[in-house]
Amino acid sequence: MIRKDPNLGDPVDQDPCSGTTKVPNLEKRDGVYVIATSERALNDRLLTEGWYDSSGKYLLNSAPGFQHCGTRYPIWRQKKNGDTSTMCIQIHNNNCYLPFYIETKMCGTKEIFYLKKTIFSSAYCFGTPNIPPTFNVKPNVTTRLRNNKYTSKLEFRCEFSKHADDVFYTTNWVVNGELVLSEEPLKWSGGGVIETHALTEAKLISVNITQVGFELRCSVTASVGNDTAASVPVLSDSKFIGIKISEESLTLSEGGFADISLLLTVPFGCGTEGLGCELLVESVHLETTADCNQSRLASSSCGTVFSDTKWNKAATIRVFGQVSQTLGSASTMLKVKMVTPDVLPGNEFWARYTVGVITVQLKKEHRPDCTEVVSCSH
Incomplete structure (x- = not known):
């Protein structure tokens, strides 16, 4: 049973899925059907307003052409937003003349439509159920x-x-x-x-x-x-x-060293002025062992740079295992963090970026002492 909201004039239906009417003349409402010269055109100006079942067909979603769908001025669905659809009337020089709205509802997998009376010689267009195109292109x-x-x-x-x-x-x-x-x-x-x-x-x-x-x-x-x-x-x-890093863990002996390779995967630049610029990657030494009494986070002056003109060329940071005279354990686990500066004008997307954290196991060859890892550019 359908009634009208006295304030809004919108359809109010307790169970529209069980109280629909078949859309008349469906065979003529297809987008490819063109009316003949002497044929009487469909006209939904006299349509009884209410919920309609289209027998599995859907509202046409593109302008079919003037005098298609068995009518002079086809009505097609431009957009659907939830249960509200924007409808357009196609005339000879305008594909979306006098747009208006209708309500729809899904009854399981079937959509039903609350069709309103239309103006002049226009009628709603329906097509076969939408089947998506086959498109298996890998981008x-x-x-x-x-x-x-x-x-x-x-x-x-x-x-x-x-x-x-x-x-x-x-x-x-x-x-x-x-x-x-x-x-x-x-x-x-x-x-x-x-x-x-x-x-x-x-x-x-x-x-x-x-x-x-x-x-x-x-x-x-x-x-x-x-x-x-x-x-x-x-x-x-x-x-x-971002920046790929060659090593995430290292084992060094006292006095030894290892090279860490860094590679940009995408370009960076500094505008069109042509002055050239560099992207700095700094090393930060994280002391994490209990052997050292003053564990702290200390920035190193060591690091490496990428040039905007040779951004795809790998850069290297060399990590040394430095010897200390203080007594300590025979093996120490430390970390070195690679970071970009906090401020990079014009390249904010690269600022404060942690490239990676290298875990370094430092082995003492001769005597137990407290050691630290020092990073230096190559």
Whole structure:
């Protein structure tokens, strides 16, 4: 039993799923059906307002063309937001003339529609159930810098090849295994969808990712409309965004040393001024043993730098096992942390970044004493 809300005029139904009417003339309402010259056009101006069952067909989600759907002015669904759908009337020079809203409801897997009376010679369009296109393309994450005068911002693209049909594409961004952003569905537009869906530092900040040091993946789904079923996503290979470190643990003898290799996985820069800049990685010595009476966190002046013009060339930090004359245990476990500076104007995404923590086991060769690890640039 259907009644009207006296204040809002919206449909109020206790059980619309059990009280629907079949949509009349469904065979003519398909988007490919074009009325003949002398054929009488469908007109929903006289339709009885209420809940309708379309026998498994769905509201057409794109403009079918003037005089399609068995009517002069087809009515199609532009957008669905929950139980509310935005409807458009297509006329000869406007695909969305006088948009209006209708209510819909899911009854299990079937959608029903509260259809209103329409104006002039227009009628609702229905099509066959939506089947998402097959789109099993594996995309690839690429990186570039967006430079202005003084700053360089990272930008990531989800590169993929075009579907054979004119479909909508949705790009999904995954950080550390979690979906963080899904872009609005867009058509190919000469490949412009890839540019529009690019992941910027600003977009990452909007989802609380404020510095490098994360795994990034993307996927792309295809759909026939911007609010229809989409294809199954295929994830790209994972790309680490930050600095890779060659060693996470070392064993050194007194007086010995080891080289730690650092490699940038993405570029950094300093704007378009062409002055050149460097990215510093400092070593911080963490004393953690009980053998030393004054355990502390002390910054070292040692470190290494990356040049913006040779950002993809590995840099090296050499770690020494220094001998001390103080008595202590025969083996000491210490840590060296690699970090970037707290302030990096124009490259804020690289500031305060912990590249890694190296665990060092220092073995004494001759006498037990208290030792420490000292890091120096190569």
